[in-house]
Amino acid sequence: MRYIEFEKIAETVESLCISAGYELPDDVLSAIKNAAKKETNPAAVKILEQLIENARIAADEKIPLCQDTGLAVVFVEQGAEVAIKNSDGKTLFNAINAGVEAGYEKGYLRKSVVAEPLNQRINTNSNTPAIIHYSLASGDKLKLTVMTKGGGCENKSQFKMFKPTAQKEEIISWVVDVVKAAGAEACPPFIVGVGIGGNFEASCLLSKKALCRKLGQRNSDEFYAQLESDLLLAVNKTGLGPQGLGGNTTALDCLIEFAPCHIASLPVAVNIECHSHRHKSAII
Amino acid sequence: MNTIKKLHPPLNETDIRSLRAGEEVLITGIIYTARDMAHKRLCESIEAGEKLPFELTGAIIYFLGPTPARPGRVIGAAGPTTSSRMDKFSPKLIAAGLKAMLGKGYRNQQVIEAMKKYGAVHLSALGGAGALLSKHIVSSEIIAYEDLGTEAIRKLEVIDFPAIVAYDSAGQTVYKEK
DSSP states (O other), X not given: OEEEEHHHHHHHHHHHHHHHHHOOOHHHHHHHHHHHHHOOOHHHHHHHHHXXXXXXXXXXHTOOSSSOOOEEEEEEEEETTEEEEOBTTBOHHHHHHHHHHHHHHHTTOOOOOBSSSXXXXXXXXXXXXXEEEEEEESSSOEEEEEEEEOHHHHTTOEEEEEOTTOOXXXXXXXXXXXXXXXXXXXXXXXXXXXXXXXOHHHHHHHHHHHTTSOTTOOOSSHHHHHHHHHHHHHHHTTOOOGGGSSOSOSEEEEEEEEEEEOXXXXXXXXXXXXXXXXXXXXXX | OOOOEEEOSSOOHHHHHTOOTTOEEEEEEEEEEOOHHHHHHHHHHHHTTOOXXXXXXXXXXXXXXXXXXXXXXXXXXXXXXXXXXXXTTHHHHHHTTOOEEEEBSOOOHHHHHHHHHHTOEEEEOOTTOHHXXXXXXXXXXXXXOGGGGGGSEEEEEEEXXXXXXXXXXXXXXXXSOO
């Protein structure tokens, strides 16, 4: 059994939060640059160029890419042969939250979490608790992925139960409707994460996991790979465009993850992500 | 090429009525930030007949909650938040003299009607470009509701802050749907 110190985990999460806030991932920046080359609407090209400039300023001058530095969504994958060196009974989740709190404070990132949703909505002033998704793997490593997800696009995400006999065209049509409903408010061009199968909550998690993939990388299953391409084409035909002001670049990519499901069900979830798609991973 | 219109708040009726949906503008001068909670409090103050923390007549309100400023800097990232969340509050503020709102995305029919009636516009800034937009802000000072943290009301001085007219005072919009 390999042991990792509590502090090592917290420090890793801290640095992932900070780099996510300031550095647009290479695949996202490349996708925006490619879109700017292909876009036919001059106003849309100008917006895409401003987004490229925004990414440059953020990295060079240490100004966060967006003022909404997000809710920290942390995917943690723990190898079966690795454990946390216990410090005063604190858990892996404590280490992750300690890292998020330190990262948002030291990184001058906005704290956007309220302790309770409906009554008083008092800011926790630490951007914790993070949303943590835990899974097990083989090996002796700990993989951490931090996705700092903005509220504007998260607000436009949707879920629907389809009949198990639904055709893929029905799914495409509904996802396009979700994208149109998201519109200008969710900061297009989007990355559209789609989760198909599982159950009510599992499909939503799949849609977020889909967003962890590299843009342009297709699903390893041929059917879903084709569906991703078809969906991207359909979404970009809406003409919504960057900032909802028209153009062929409504989404930078559509990514699908699927899972087995009940014979009676066909759950589908769409997680809308804005162009400022911030996520960073580390393996320790 | 048309020259881009310059806006210098406080704005008057003539400034507003000359703006058309789709036009680009550059704002120079003093604007005020307010998000959801600050809007709620401003409206409660109006209802209670209390004095507001800033002069609303002719003002531009920016729907913004910035990231903290690094030492020696004026402000952090400073892009717009979703405007429609302010829909239930904006008509009251427009009736009380607000002339322009700066955010991103759509407004509902009540806001559009209020903008037509009183002469106001909704401006859209580039969403998700908080680093780029922050370069147009030269000073920032919290003037009210400090307890709200990032949602406090800030008085900002901006220079050539870029936006487009998303909804004009004739009820026209740059957005094709909605």
